[in-house]
Amino acid sequence: MRVASLGAVLALMGLGAVATAVVAQSAPVTVRIALVSQWTINQHRGAAIPGRQRPMAAELATALRGVEATEFFPGWGKARLHGMIANRPDWTLSRQRQWGVPMPFFIRRETGELHPRALELLLNALVAMRVLVKDGDRFANASVARTHLVRTSPTYVGHLLLLHEAEWDHWGKLEETIRTGRSPARGHVFETDPELGANVLAVLDRIGQQSGPALARRLELTGARSLLDLGGGVGTHAIAFCTVYPELTATVFDLPETLTRAEQAVKEAGLEARIALRAGDFNRDPLGGPYDVALMSDILHYQGPDANSALLTKVYSCLAQGGRLIIKDRFLEPSGTSPAWVTAFAVHILVNTEQGRCYTVAEAMRWMEQAGFKSVEELERTAVVQGVKPS
Numbered sequence: 001m002r003v004a005s006l007g008a009v010l011a012l013m014g015l016g017a018v019a020t021a022v023v024a025q026s027a028p029v030t031v032r033i034a035l036v037s038q039w040t041i042n043q044h045r046g047a048a049i050p051g052r053q054r055p056m057a058a059e060l061a062t063a064l065r066g067v068e069a070t071e072f073f074p075g076w077g078k079a080r081l082h083g084m085i086a087n088r089p090d091w092t093l094s095r096q097r098q099w100g101v102p103m104p105f106f107i108r109r110e111t112g113e114l115h116p117r118a119l120e121l122l123l124n125a126l127v128a129m130r131v132l133v134k135d136g137d138r139f140a141n142a143s144v145a146r147t148h149l150v151r152t153s154p155t156y157v158g159h160l161l162l163l164h165e166a167e168w169d170h171w172g173k174l175e176e177t178i179r180t181g182r183s184p185a186r187g188h189v190f191e192t193d194p195e196l197g198a199n200v201l202a203v204l205d206r207i208g209q210q211s212g213p214a215l216a217r218r219l220e221l222t223g224a225r226s227l228l229d230l231g232g233g234v235g236t237h238a239i240a241f242c243t244v245y246p247e248l249t250a251t252v253f254d255l256p257e258t259l260t261r262a263e264q265a266v267k268e269a270g271l272e273a274r275i276a277l278r279a280g281d282f283n284r285d286p287l288g289g290p291y292d293v294a295l296m297s298d299i300l301h302y303q304g305p306d307a308n309s310a311l312l313t314k315v316y317s318c319l320a321q322g323g324r325l326i327i328k329d330r331f332l333e334p335s336g337t338s339p340a341w342v343t344a345f346a347v348h349i350l351v352n353t354e355q356g357r358c359y360t361v362a363e364a365m366r367w368m369e370q371a372g373f374k375s376v377e378e379l380e381r382t383a384v385v386q387g388v389k390p391s
Contacts, residue, residue, distance in 0.1 A: 006294050006377055034062075059178045063085055064082060064085055067081055074391065095114060099318070103363075107305070114190045115369050120305075131144060132145065157206070158354075159202035167351075170184050170351045171351055173351070183354055185354050187313040204236065211308070212241070213240045214237055216245065219384075221241065221293060224248060224293045225247065225248065226251070226293070226320075227250040227291060227293045228287065228289065228293070229252045229295050230282055230299065231253065232297075233261075234261045234264075235277075238250035238352070239265065239266065239275065246278070252278070253278045253282055253288075259279050283311060287318040288318065289320070291319055291323060292319075292323050293324050295344045298328065300329045301345075301356050301357065301359070302353055307362070308364075309370060310368045312368055323390065325388075327368075328383060328384050330342045330358055331360055331382075332359065332360050334360055336360075345358060361378050371387075372389065373389060374389075
């Protein structure tokens, strides 16, 4: 990003002149949030800042002008940041320091180069955090950066960091979400923001590459001939399952935009002859079949209960007699207080999806039984459930 205005940098950091109102305002403008250890500042009160005779709304306008005067790479960043600043009544001050922010750079207007002092401060901080190493006046990636932050590395995790950045605004509205029960998210990320959806897919692909082959072996699919990988993303599980079971063929069902990435992954795996791609919306479009096995991995928590119940009935109809439905998800214990990681993930889903939530195994099993499945059982605790279509 090339920053042409100090106002845009301050807007990025959530700081700047408006922050002086925390100590300068005679009227209270900050609010303490009890649910999380944060302090926020309201930027729409309209009260004047002492000594400047300007309302805070003017500070907001200055920040927005700074965004407009800034050249963004990629270009969609401008609209996203403009919307965040214009539509967000409160800025979290403490979180900016505790969690970190996207890193702006000061550019020397005369030369267009990075400001040397500002850059050195940033690089020195990264050395202290052991992300970089320093030798004299030269900086280089430390081992952790080479391993996890270089895009060509097989253990790259940058997609997850980019995903966290994109979800920043939703987390900033956590208090509002808790008060109302309504998420700030609208629509499904794979349809509303394909670029963000690509980062989600990259994260899921990374997880699936590590866990998929072992999962396939544990499920004992010997004898099955056809697999439906519903909402299969880039084909990670389909590739793993077909690799473990040479007699298996698979169909990856997902949105058209997603399958463009799946096509490349399948080709790289050399499995074009055994893995088919079927584009569509699984809640509306035919699924094909009949299949011996259907896999639903990380689908339920993105949808509401009614949509999930209807989808399981639809999957039942596309299975062959004796076919198996396997659901892999992040399930809560009946108490709702464990597993610990899933309880935190449930809050993440609350904030970042319009209809999603984390469910219990009992809820998933009830939907399966209502759809007609028999021998419904929990194969792996709070992780995998299975049902069989009667012969």
